[in-house]
Amino acid sequence: MNHFVTSELSTRCAESVAHSRSLDGVFAADLAERLTAFTLDGGSRIRPRFLWWAMRACGGTDPEVSAALRLAAALELIQSCALVHDDVMDRSTVRRSRPSFHAQIELQYFAIAPRPGSGPSSFAQSAAVLAGDLALSWADDLVAGADLDPVTRTDVLRIWRNMRTEMIAGQYLDLHGQATSSRSAARAIRTVCLKTARYTVEQPVALGAALARADEATTRALTAAGRCAGIAFQLRDDLAGAFGDSEVTGKPVGDDIRAGKATYLLALAHSRARAAGDTYVIDLLSEAGGGSDVSMPVLSSIREALLSTGAAAQVERRIARLVSASERHLAAAGLHGPAAQRLSELLAQVAAPARGSAAVSTGCLGGTR
Structure with missing residues (x-):
């Protein structure tokens, strides 16, 4: 199941990265592509698994699979938003045994990693905030584009709004x-x-x-x-x-x-x-x-x-x-x-x-x- 979620996530992120490149190459490389790598590389996919097995346990069948995978990808993106912002607020330099998002920006532009607890530079911190915002925007786009009947859409959007x-x-x-x-x-x-x-x-x-x-x-x-x-x-x-x-x-x-x-x-x-x-x-x-x-x-x-x-x-x-x-x-x-x-x-x-x-x-x- 994780493989299918990752495949869906990869496809949707690639679409968003392509749009980002059409806007500006630096923005795409620094934020959009890095955000995609951050989201795809690591994580247990625990939220998508809960969505998937709850759907199946309640009798969901193949017609619901496409929407389920799309929503699962959205959950992974909102998780990326939370993690990127959380690391900025906590001044955490490590995530998943690698430099956190803001620490990567710091390393790219200043060739140094912020000391634990010292906080990132204002540039790296601001860039990471924008990256988290971008992840949330991508997640919302996926939910908005899910193929759902009117009643299900109303329920899904209510749950999604509450969760955010x-x-x-x-x-x-x-x-x-x-x-x-x-x-x-x-x-x-x-x-x-x-x-x-x-x-x-x-x-x-x-x-x-x-x-x-x-x-x-x-x-x-x-x-x-x-x-x-x-x-x-x-x-x-x-x-x-x-x-x-x-x-x-x-x-x-x-x-x-x-x-x-x-x-x-x-x-x-x-x-x-x-x-x-x-x-x-x-x-x-x-x-x-x-x-x-x-x-x-x-x-x-x-x-x-x-x-x-x-x-x-x-x-x-x-x-x-x-x-x-x-x-x-x-x-x-x-x-x-x-x-x-x-x-x-x-x-x-x-x-x-x-x-x-x-x-x-x-x-x-x-x-x-």
Whole structure:
């Protein structure tokens, strides 16, 4: 299935690049062609897979395939928009074990890579913002051009509009949490739901159900299953960001801690340290967010605190509860057959530790993703 999505994506991006070349060669080479390479090279295609197997599980057949592949390609492009913009906002220089988009621009024009945490030049940053905007424009064009009957089109456009706004709202809450040093666990979960869960799992599943013209009860059960799995996915990613292997995650370990991200994991650690009156851990966790100057010894101590407070173990328990809830909601949809089984496996897979790694537990810093 991934092959067909990549083929569709390659075809549609090639059309957009050709138009970009007709406008200006520099623009095409620097942004359009680089954006195409960024989108095609890497990524798990997880959002297209949720759309595809939800459609198939709900009875979607060959007539829906063309529209499904087009929407799947659009999901990959909106993901590129999110990643390019996210790396600018987080001043992250690495993505998928390679220079991030703005770092590539910096290397091209200034022959240097920005130091971690230092941020790109204003030119590289602005170029990356435009590239993210371009990805979103291409995605919207694909959705607008999908061959859909009027009723399905109305449903698909409603889901797509909601998803775009939810994603931006979640990104803003993420920034707001950093700026205000939020330590609210409830706010962290709200951010996770909007920034990741809905556009990674819930809304792709909803798009698949809409393409298959699933009834309201089935769609409601599927989207609830997707929301639970999506939240679990981001909580697992937070653990990987703190304890993982950069060769697996494709990002420097500890980036979220250095950036002072208002993650559920850090919020729990603060809460537990306050409840225990552990001023050492409270002060230590307050050092998170200092940027690239957070030393490796301090980072290691913060990671130990995430374990010693029991925060990491509590996140693991919440992931397990969310996975169980996702399974219950999926069962309530009453879907059967091989496609329903594939969807079930996919929902469980997104919250599982990466292959070859263990769940994070007290005394173990080896959990990876």
